[in-house]
Amino acid sequence: MNLALLSAPYDEDGFRSCSVTGLKLHRSAERPVKLFVITAVVAMVLGGIAALLVALTRWEAVGLLPAADFYKWLSVHAWSLLIFWMVFMEIAILYVGGPMVLGRKLPAPKLAWTGWSLMVGSAGLILYAVWVSSPPNYQPLLTSYAPLESHPLFYLGAILFILGAVVAALPFFTSIWQEKVENPDRSLPLVTFGAFMTSIIALEALLGGLITYVPTFLWRIGALESIDASWYRQMYWTIGHGTQQINLVAMITVWYFMTYVAGGAEVISEKVSRSAFILYVFFINLGAAHHILADPVVSSGWRMWNCSYATYGAVLASLIHAFSIPAGLEVGRRRKGLGDGWFGWLKSAPWSDPGFSATTFSIILFGFMGGITGVLMGQMQLNTLRHNTFAVPGHFHGTVAVGTTLAFMGFAFYGIKLLFRRDWVAKWMAKAQPFFYAGAMGIVVLAMMDIGIIYGVPRRHPSVMDLPGTAFDFSASAPLFGVMGVTAVLAVLAGAAFVIVAVGSLLFGEETRPSEMLPDYSGLETVGTSAHLTSMRGTAALTAFLLFVLGLFYAVDWMWLARLWEFGA
Amino acid sequence: MRDEKAEAPGADSGRRDPSDPANDETDPGYWPAMIVLGLLFVVSVISFVRSLTATFGA
Numbered sequence: 001m002n003l004a005l006l007s008a009p010y011d012e013d014g015f016r017s018c019s020v021t022g023l024k025l026h027r028s029a030e031r032p033v034k035l036f037v038i039t040a041v042v043a044m045v046l047g048g049i050a051a052l053l054v055a056l057t058r059w060e061a062v063g064l065l066p067a068a069d070f071y072k073w074l075s076v077h078a079w080s081l082l083i084f085w086m087v088f089m090e091i092a093i094l095y096v097g098g099p100m101v102l103g104r105k106l107p108a109p110k111l112a113w114t115g116w117s118l119m120v121g122s123a124g125l126i127l128y129a130v131w132v133s134s135p136p137n138y139q140p141l142l143t144s145y146a147p148l149e150s151h152p153l154f155y156l157g158a159i160l161f162i163l164g165a166v167v168a169a170l171p172f173f174t175s176i177w178q179e180k181v182e183n184p185d186r187s188l189p190l191v192t193f194g195a196f197m198t199s200i201i202a203l204e205a206l207l208g209g210l211i212t213y214v215p216t217f218l219w220r221i222g223a224l225e226s227i228d229a230s231w232y233r234q235m236y237w238t239i240g241h242g243t244q245q246i247n248l249v250a251m252i253t254v255w256y257f258m259t260y261v262a263g264g265a266e267v268i269s270e271k272v273s274r275s276a277f278i279l280y281v282f283f284i285n286l287g288a289a290h291h292i293l294a295d296p297v298v299s300s301g302w303r304m305w306n307c308s309y310a311t312y313g314a315v316l317a318s319l320i321h322a323f324s325i326p327a328g329l330e331v332g333r334r335r336k337g338l339g340d341g342w343f344g345w346l347k348s349a350p351w352s353d354p355g356f357s358a359t360t361f362s363i364i365l366f367g368f369m370g371g372i373t374g375v376l377m378g379q380m381q382l383n384t385l386r387h388n389t390f391a392v393p394g395h396f397h398g399t400v401a402v403g404t405t406l407a408f409m410g411f412a413f414y415g416i417k418l419l420f421r422r423d424w425v426a427k428w429m430a431k432a433q434p435f436f437y438a439g440a441m442g443i444v445v446l447a448m449m450d451i452g453i454i455y456g457v458p459r460r461h462p463s464v465m466d467l468p469g470t471a472f473d474f475s476a477s478a479p480l481f482g483v484m485g486v487t488a489v490l491a492v493l494a495g496a497a498f499v500i501v502a503v504g505s506l507l508f509g510e511e512t513r514p515s516e517m518l519p520d521y522s523g524l525e526t527v528g529t530s531a532h533l534t535s536m537r538g539t540a541a542l543t544a545f546l547l548f549v550l551g552l553f554y555a556v557d558w559m560w561l562a563r564l565w566e567f568g569a
Numbered sequence: 570m571r572d573e574k575a576e577a578p579g580a581d582s583g584r585r586d587p588s589d590p591a592n593d594e595t596d597p598g599y600w601p602a603m604i605v606l607g608l609l610f611v612v613s614v615i616s617f618v619r620s621l622t623a624t625f626g627a
Contacts (some may be wrong), residue, residue, distance in 0.1 A: 351598025364606065368613075431598065443612055450616050453621045511600040554615075560624065 008421060014105070018277045018418055020518050021261055022044040024103035032112040033100070036168075037415055039120060040075065040088035040408075041502055044495070047080030052492045055444075057487025060465050060478065070462040071139035075130045078142040082400060083243060084123050089117070089408045090250045090531030092415075092431060094172040097195025097253060103235070107174035114198050115168025116415075118160055125157035126192045128194055143240060146216055146232040155217035155474050162209045162239075171201055190267055190274065194253030197277040201249055204403055205242025230297040240289030244396065249280055252321050252535075253364055253405045259329045261414065262356040263349055264521040268324055268330035268531050272440075276320035283313030287378045294387060307380035313376050322367055322546060327539040331531045336524040343538045350519050354430045358410030361438035369445050372550050373398055382557045384564075390459050393453025398445045401491075406438060414503060417518055423511030430501045437494035440487045446482035 010016050014027045050063040056064040067071060091112075106112060118272040129151035133139055143160075145191045174194055179188065188196060212235040219227040256273070257266035272424045289306030293297060330345045337344035346461060350356045373395040376382045386392060413430065416422050452458045455477040457464050464474040 347595040347599050349596060349599070351596045351602045353598075357598060357602060359617070360602075361605070365609070435598075435605050436600055439608060442576040444607075446616050450619065454620050532607050556621070564625065 001442055023100055024098055024562050026105045028109040029099040029106035029362055033095045036088045036092035041084050043080045045499055047077055048492050048495045050077035055485055055488035057462050059481050067462050069389035075141050076137045079126055097191050098172040099175045099537035101192045102179050103353040104175050105170050106197050108171050111170050115164045118164030122157045125153055146227045150563055152220045155213050155220055157369050158213045162206050164205055191257045193274055193279055197281055198249040201282050202246045205239045208238025216552045220473050227559035233292050234303050237291045242285050245284045251404045251407045253350035254411050255325050258359040258410050263329050264332045264336055265329040266531050268331055271512050273324050276317040279313050279317035283310045287314050290378050290383045293383050303380050311378045321542050327536045330536055330539045331534045334534050355410045355414040358406045358434035360404035361434055362403050365442055367370055369545055370403045371400030376557050380403050389452035390457040391449050392459050394445050394448030402441050416505045422505045423512050425504040425509050429497050433497045440490035440494055442489055444484055445489040447480050
């Protein structure tokens with residue numbers, strides 16, 4: 001790696017001004033951000049290779065790997081992309097949303113480096129444990145359900161990775177605390193507030209992870225005689241799904257940031273957007289309860305509270321963001337004179353800019369794919385339709401592989417210019433990449449959903465066309481597996497294009513001033529009516545369509561649920 | 570009340586120069602984006618119809 005990438009023209013105090021965002025950036029924050037982003041991209045490469053192998057195995061016409069290797073690579077895929085790619089990026093987002101947006105130094109930067117070292121070392125430990133696992137040790141996949149025993153180093157690695165993430169997050173918390181002590185009457189900027197809410201949800205998830213993995217590790221090395229499988233499952237999902245909720249809230253924070261920087265958006269109501277973030281803090285992690293709805297140990301009241309009432313609180317927050325972010329984009333662009341009519345603000349938006357296109361695809365596709373399916377699966381009754389079918393990975397590929405990954409890709413595209421101050425190499429590839437990734441991965445998600453919903457194919461078994469000793473016949477789903485396989489290969493190629501642009505730009509990109517390369521809205525004055533009096537009719541139409549689709553799928557799912565009774569007729 | 574103001578002439582934004590078509594220019598990436606979203610929409614409709622057919626066609 002070119003170590004010059006970690007430096008920039010700082011003044012004597014270690015600050016520099018970003019010519020695009022106007023932010024004051026201190027080297028103590030900027031350097032760790034770069035390192036965490038680079039590490040995240042490395043994890044993405046590994047996870048992407050594993051994704052290719054997994055997809056070419058589940059596409060049984062290819063059937064690439066034997067079962068044992070399939071579960072090994074599925075574990076690598078899950079941990080590299082669902083955990084490492086995400087969490088390294090999220091720590092970078094905390095540092096951007098905290099000290100960078102606030103124009104502060106990163107407090108205790110050694111903690112950032114310590115946390116990074118711990119996270120990298122433990123990630124290596126987890127992958128090593130996966131690689132050397134053989135019977136009687138089971139491959140952990142993401143869940144490592146006890147009492148199935150995985151390699152002891154896997155549990156140790158998971159504990160250390162969580163500790164590393166907590167340590168890395170401490171400088172962020174300290175910067176928020178310092179800001180409030182020094183400026184008690186000043187509100188945190190919305191992006192900082194979003195990052196702070198993300199960190200609270202993350203802390204809850206990470207503490208849940210420690211409560212889960214420490215006793216499990218002690219049980220695995222023989223220090224504890226037994227472990228309760230029901231206890232494990234309930235505790236595990238505080239981190240198992242909690243980490244995905246971190247992804248969600250971090251992604252939404254990135255949406256606010258990127259639509260402002262790349263699209264010229266405004267925030268139409270700070271209070272409403274902040275209230276939505278607070279709703280997430282109270283309710284989003286409770287949605288994880290849907291994972292154990294089929295478990296016998298939780299009461300009906302517990303199920304109803306978590307998967308009905310609490311879910312409504314989280315969905316309300318998501319619907320608020322679903323309106324306020326595109327509305328902010330519409331209002332910001334209209335007030336700058338960038339577009340007219342119903343959708344002129346969208347037509348004139350910088351779709352040729354991969355930072356904008358990746359972010360906007362993320363918003364749209366997350367809403368229609370990951371969001372709607374998440375609402376349906378988070379409901380106690382409707383969950384029974386899809387529980388443990390292939391539709392479940394369909395859902396979380398809609399949230400994480402499409403929504404969060406595209407948002408983080410857009411964020412990284414801008415990071416290359418704003419932080420590393422490098423121009424993109426292969427600009428045509430950079431511009432086309434979000435389009436191909438969104439299109440290919442979107443079809444992967446739809447195929448997975450159909451395979452699960454229409455045919456009831458189980459989510460984890462590597463070969464379902466010929467299950468010995470059962471009456472199940474899933475052969476009718478073979479063409480859809482073909483669609484999934486082909487588009488998954490295309491999506492991996494599009495992911496590779498992102499890596500080529502990112503790494504190529506860092507190594508060979510021309511050093512230049514970001515203001516010469518990115519959209520500059522600073523010269524456009526917003527005159528005339530206030531944001532609240534500006535037309536939002538384009539957003540109203542788009543979100544009305546989203547609500548219509550949500551209502552349609554809700555109704556159809558209830559119809560399917562009602563028809564289940566006919567099995568017993 | 571808000572809608573009336575929003576729809577009033579000139580109240581649509583306080584835009585920089587309403588008469589300048591450059592301010593309403595369609596970005597070259599817009600139509601490719603609509604093609605991608607349109608493709609996904611068509612696949613979604615096919616997927617939805619297939620799922621209903623599987624339900625009622627049996």
